Amino acid sequence: MPISRLSILGVGLMGGSVALAARKHLNSCRVVGYGHHTDTLDQAVRIGAIHEATTDLAAAVKDADLVILAAPVGQLTQLLTSIFGHVKQGCVITDVGSTKRSIVAAAEQSLPSALRGRFVGSHPMAGSEHAGIAHARADLLEGALCILTPTPQTEPQSLDLVDRFWRAIQMHTIRISPEAHDRAVALASHLPHLLSVALLASQTDLSLDVAGRGLIDMTRLAAGEATVWRDIFLDNADNLRDALGLLRQKLDSLEAMLDPARAEELKDYLNSLATARHRMLDQRNLEP
Amino acid sequence: MPISRLSILGVGLMGGSVALAARKHLNSCRVVGYGHHTDTLDQAVRIGAIHEATTDLAAAVKDADLVILAAPVGQLTQLLTSIFGHVKQGCVITDVGSTKRSIVAAAEQSLPSALRGRFVGSHPMAGSEHAGIAHARADLLEGALCILTPTPQTEPQSLDLVDRFWRAIQMHTIRISPEAHDRAVALASHLPHLLSVALLASQTDLSLDVAGRGLIDMTRLAAGEATVWRDIFLDNADNLRDALGLLRQKLDSLEAMLDPARAEELKDYLNSLATARHRMLDQRNLEP
Numbered sequence: 390m391p392i393s394r395l396s397i398l399g400v401g402l403m404g405g406s407v408a409l410a411a412r413k414h415l416n417s418c419r420v421v422g423y424g425h426h427t428d429t430l431d432q433a434v435r436i437g438a439i440h441e442a443t444t445d446l447a448a449a450v451k452d453a454d455l456v457i458l459a460a461p462v463g464q465l466t467q468l469l470t471s472i473f474g475h476v477k478q479g480c481v482i483t484d485v486g487s488t489k490r491s492i493v494a495a496a497e498q499s500l501p502s503a504l505r506g507r508f509v510g511s512h513p514m515a516g517s518e519h520a521g522i523a524h525a526r527a528d529l530l531e532g533a534l535c536i537l538t539p540t541p542q543t544e545p546q547s548l549d550l551v552d553r554f555w556r557a558i559q560m561h562t563i564r565i566s567p568e569a570h571d572r573a574v575a576l577a578s579h580l581p582h583l584l585s586v587a588l589l590a591s592q593t594d595l596s597l598d599v600a601g602r603g604l605i606d607m608t609r610l611a612a613g614e615a616t617v618w619r620d621i622f623l624d625n626a627d628n629l630r631d632a633l634g635l636l637r638q639k640l641d642s643l644e645a646m647l648d649p650a651r652a653e654e655l656k657d658y659l660n661s662l663a664t665a666r667h668r669m670l671d672q673r674n675l676e677p
Numbered sequence: 678m679p680i681s682r683l684s685i686l687g688v689g690l691m692g693g694s695v696a697l698a699a700r701k702h703l704n705s706c707r708v709v710g711y712g713h714h715t716d717t718l719d720q721a722v723r724i725g726a727i728h729e730a731t732t733d734l735a736a737a738v739k740d741a742d743l744v745i746l747a748a749p750v751g752q753l754t755q756l757l758t759s760i761f762g763h764v765k766q767g768c769v770i771t772d773v774g775s776t777k778r779s780i781v782a783a784a785e786q787s788l789p790s791a792l793r794g795r796f797v798g799s800h801p802m803a804g805s806e807h808a809g810i811a812h813a814r815a816d817l818l819e820g821a822l823c824i825l826t827p828t829p830q831t832e833p834q835s836l837d838l839v840d841r842f843w844r845a846i847q848m849h850t851i852r853i854s855p856e857a858h859d860r861a862v863a864l865a866s867h868l869p870h871l872l873s874v875a876l877l878a879s880q881t882d883l884s885l886d887v888a889g890r891g892l893i894d895m896t897r898l899a900a901g902e903a904t905v906w907r908d909i910f911l912d913n914a915d916n917l918r919d920a921l922g923l924l925r926q927k928l929d930s931l932e933a934m935l936d937p938a939r940a941e942e943l944k945d946y947l948n949s950l951a952t953a954r955h956r957m958l959d960q961r962n963l964e965p
Contacts, residue, residue, distance in 0.1 A: 514889035536887055569883065576884035581895040584872055586950050587927035589957075591920065595857065596864035597957055599824055601802035605957070606894055607869040612954040615947035619940060626935040632879065633932055637925070639875035644921055647914040652907060659903035662874050666900040669877075669885055669893070 392554060396453035398423045398468055400433040402517060403485050404459030405525025408438035410558035413527045423449035432522050447475040455554060458484035463620035466495040473501050481547045483511045488624040489538040489567040497542055506544030509551040510567060512536045518612040531559040538567040575628035582618060585610035684741035686711045686756055688721040690805060691773050692747030693813025696726035698846035701815045711737035720810050735763040743842060746772035751908035754783040761789050769835045771799045776912040777826040777855040785830055794832030797839040798855060800824040806900040819847040826855040863916035870906060873898035
């Protein structure tokens with residue numbers, strides 16, 4: 390089934406970028422944007438991200454073949470349940486949230502029977518420390534990974550439609566469970582963010598004065614939007630605590646190696662991680 | 678006093694970049710490079726980093742007005758003491774090491790009376806995860822900060838000469854004690870490096886598969902050369918342990934805020950750090 394009408398609920402950085410990519414790659418698809426702020430919606434129309442804008446949620450989703458929830462993690466469940474009475478039969482719903490267990494569980498508990506199995510959790514692994522439609526761009530998503538988190542309840546055709554959508558806008562897709570997703574992103578995304586914040590918080594006036602590129606890059610994530618990350622951290626707190634526990638073990642091991650008697654071991658350990666970093670870039674075909 | 682002859686001991690990434698910058702900005706200065714490997718030295722001559730190359734340490738430093746030790750931290754003291762018998766009267770010596778207490782103390786304990794006060798510790802705050810002359814470039818240093826670490830024993834004219842040298846190649850300079858330097862870089866440089874390593878070591882196969890730009894950037898430092906960083910970590914182990922202690926406190930505070938009842942506090946905390954990051958870039962006139 391082709392997607393002839395796409396509804397994007399929330400046109401900030403991510404919703405706006407999805408919209409731009411859809412306009413670029415899905416020629417015959419009409420893109421509708423919904424939001425609270427008319428100036429944001431106007432800007433989304435002006436930059437060609439959406440064909441039409443509305444602040445009326447029912448109107449936004451009415452004829453949509455695919456609805457994409459692009460609100461912050463803390464507002465997803467509420468947004469999902471408010472569209473049930475307004476979508477057409479056969480509509481498929483997905484989201485772009487950074488955590489997946491809570492929204493997928495909410496969908497499975499609350500979807501009306503006509504929509505059963507038609508919610509598919511998605512997480513495009515792309516972002517920026519800059520928020521808002523002004524920073525949206527199609528190539529934020531192109532070439533990046535989108536994680537789909539189906540469950541046994543997910544309808545195969547809906548999963549297929551959502552998968553085809555992300556691939557149509559040039560993303561790679563993989564499918565894992567919501568639980569495996571939340572554990573993996575706790576390590577790959579939420580822990581790095583927390584570390585970036587803690588590292589910046591540890592600095593002194595003098596250390597900030599002398600800082601070079603290393604600290605600047607390592608604290609980039611700390612510039613992220615506070616409410617967005619607060620919601621993500623709280624929603625994935627259990628996995629984030631586990632990830633922190635693992636990191637603390639690695640820090641303890643490294644600290645124990647700060648001993649001239651263990652110099653060789655420390656060198657080998659650093660070497661093995663440098664090799665792991667090279668392999669990580671190789672697998673992505675990135676320049677070292 | 679002008680520097681008409683500059684001797685750079687070690688022509689890797691840092692020595693090579695200093696040489697290229699000196700050639701670019703100090704027209705009448707003859708640059709001599711010393712190293713163990715003739716292929717590295719040949720390459721340094723070929724790319725125009727040095728006028729002449731030698732594997733003979735005595736010949737390398739004989740007529741130099743300024744000698745720059747550009748060897749790894751673990752070899753600096755040994756290199757320093759091996760040139761004493763060969764430098765001319767009036768020669769000034771500096772280095773580019775990432776730690777300053779040990780080399781400055783070694784200089785003050787071992788400099789012969791003719792050279793007393795003529796060693797000035799320097800730390801150009803620039804680098805790369807790539808090592809070797811192939812990655813050397815003048816603009817690695819241009820616009821970056823060079824920290825000078827004089828002590829009461831440092832001769833003012835020597836300090837002035839070294840300061841003028843770094844400014845001549847377009848670096849900014851500041852002067853702090855070796856002790857303050859080592860504490861500050863433990864926070865601004867060595868701790869970020871250790872974190873980058875520990876963060877990468879905490880990943881699983883799946884988390885690496887799903888990782889986006891955040892983890893890629895946060896693990897860049899882990900690609901650094903193992904022996905170089907092993908030596909830095911061991912030489913500054915006490916300060917690095919203190920920095921780690923501070924970081925652990927920040928991580929504990931953040932973990933305690935992973936609680937819906939403290940959502941507002943967590944948001945405010947994240948917000949304050951995002952603001953701190955913006956201020957950090959503003960002070961450097963960098964784009965956010």
